[in-house]
Amino acid sequence: MHGKHLFGLGLRKPHYADFLDAAPVAVDFVEVISENFMVAGGRPLNVLRRVRERHPVALHGVSLSIGSADGVHLDYLRRLRELIDAIEPMFVSDHLSWSRIGSFNSHDLLPLPYTEEALARVCNSIHRAQEVLGRTLLLENPSSYILWPGGMTEWDFLSAMCARTGCRLLLDVNNIFVSASNHGFDASAYLAGIPADCVRQIHLAGHSQGRELLIDTHDQPVRGSVWSLYAEALQRLGPVATMIERDDNIPPLATLLGELDVARGIAAEQARRVA
């Protein structure tokens, strides 16, 4: 065990007013999409600064593209560093994926092959990013719809990545469930395979059934099956910061706080069992 249970929500536009109201919102931290605030000024940045006065903030990026074969972009890292210096976040995270190659940026979290070549590339980029950002990065396991043949397992890749770079993990339990379903691996084996002492944060989210695959949509409540996997994860990880992601079909804040109470209940139950 390395941390304590903290419970947070994403800071999304429909809830700006709630987070700035006189009554404090019952969360231990908020998480924001870094790129939405890597801007020169204006209302969004002002809102973030005011929310930061009330809550710790985690920065969660989507554009680092740590797996790009041509490396990470220095200009992007410098902009992110400016935001880090201004906000002093509790975590800085992004995804184990790639989005950009050359001058093309897909703005999607595309799947990496889990090969030695990709591992070397990712580790090189993590070293570069951590050097420029002056921070330990958290990398999130992606949900994926393609499993490239011939590589190691995702959990072996994550373990080696942490060991070589000192980066830490943002474990998305919903993504484990989605990828396990799509690729036919055992989610429990995944949890057993990741280095538990490297996990600093957990994401929970909803998913939807696509035509053939499960899709990580973030537009639904967390499913029962994901709550069960969360309980199993906490058995292995102990106390850890947990956050619910909701990016579409966003309900009133009270609904999400209710979901966060479910997470609190599961964590409390796990703590009782350990005791």
Next chain:
Amino acid sequence: MSLLDLQRDFQSWLKTESNEVAARFGEPSRAGLAVYLNNYRAQLLACLTESFPAVRAWIGDTAFEGAAATHVDSVPPSAWTLDEYGRDFAETLDMIYPDDPEVAELARLEWNLAVAFVGPDATPVDPAALAGIDWDNAIIHLVPTFVLFPVSTNVAALRSAIHDQQTPPPVARLPEPASIAVWRNGFTPMFRTVTAEEAAVFEQLRQQQRFGDICGDLVKRMGEEQGPALAGSMLRQWFTDRVIAAIS
């Protein structure tokens, strides 16, 4: 396949939907490729929809979706932030609607308002603090979000009506060349149509010419009476608009 080759092929798949490229990934990847392709296109279309609500309202949902799809096909995203994707949409609309310039002009206006929304902060000059200014030698600095772009139609009135959910006026060509100024006042993006005369003065301000010299030019062009009167009225308007960031 090397990592670089895989990523180049994947990029090609997203941009072209080429069956030949898809075949290189093998049959087990077929369903996954479709998901990524759908995510890619849906995200770009959603970005354009969110960035250009007035254009969508003006040309209608079907036409907008067609124009957005054309843009996605012809302009692959390249910036690190998705918010940049709408930057060239007005040029695509120029090509699709060559006889309806208000469509692209509406997009240019919406784009510049969006840019101003997250542009650098500035505190406008308080007119009450201007006593003793040597106006002849004064150099006026505009707020950093201020931009000016030429228009040929009554697009400002169209956008205002659409934004306020009123019936837009009939589209009309402006009788004389004009520009639209966009800036941010506090947290609110603002805009108004400016005459060619005022646009020329804004260009002189951008070049950091002294206010006395600018007034001298106005006197030459408009005479001893109208020149100073126009300069005074423009200055009052700029204070009202809160576009002056500093006077040095």
